[in-house]
Amino acid sequence: MSVEETVRGMWKALSDRDWELVKAYLSDDCIYLDMPVGPTAAARGPDDIVKRLKIGLEPLTDYQNFPGLMLDNGIDVMYEHSEEWRWPTGESAALNFVSVHRVVGGKITLWKDYWDMGALANHAPPNWLDDFANADMSWMFDATGLV
Template identity: 35%
Template structure:
């Protein structure tokens, strides 16, 4: 089971890097909860809201390079140590290492929790992108307002 769960997580991350929203959603449980743990934001609930939330960034990113340093699974929990490099359509870049936990239920990702240094990553973002991100609230993604 652990090998299947690792394969599912890697499939989801490939789909994200390729902006393949249909494949990404096919990896997500109907009751998925995705959350950036260092923020106070309650995250996104449900596959459509997860994609809506991710699209805020991805609509402005030319490509994302994903480097998986380590992946480990224990039953229905998969952990990734990975680096993401974002290349914005305007040429700026941001690169940061994340630790991600996925909880699998019924063969799909049920919980997705990203852990990262918010200040270090966000300090690399162009000012215009921070304005775009600030224009959205948790209510936009099925979270609390």
């Protein structure tokens, strides 16, 4: 499987919110982080990465990923794409992303998302941040110096 097929497969699984399949694309020591938040709030390993992803995505009534430009050098992949989030209360947000992945041995070992947090915060329901404040944060990993 090419690095592009690996990344596209993981994003398809994420769009379907097929958590077990998402895990299958991640290496045991994969690091995931949202760059707007920084490396001190990263997640490491498939189980913790999925815990982190679920905080934002599981409460949504609809979540779609729209593919875009993908470039790779055989190991590193840059993927420009967009997402649409819809909450049960009717709000929605269209988000533009650039995701950077490192793929080694058919598994994603590093995943960094670059996006505009303000675009989400400006369209999310007022209680959106409460989901994070009340969530299980056992996934938090400080990746400072590793990414």
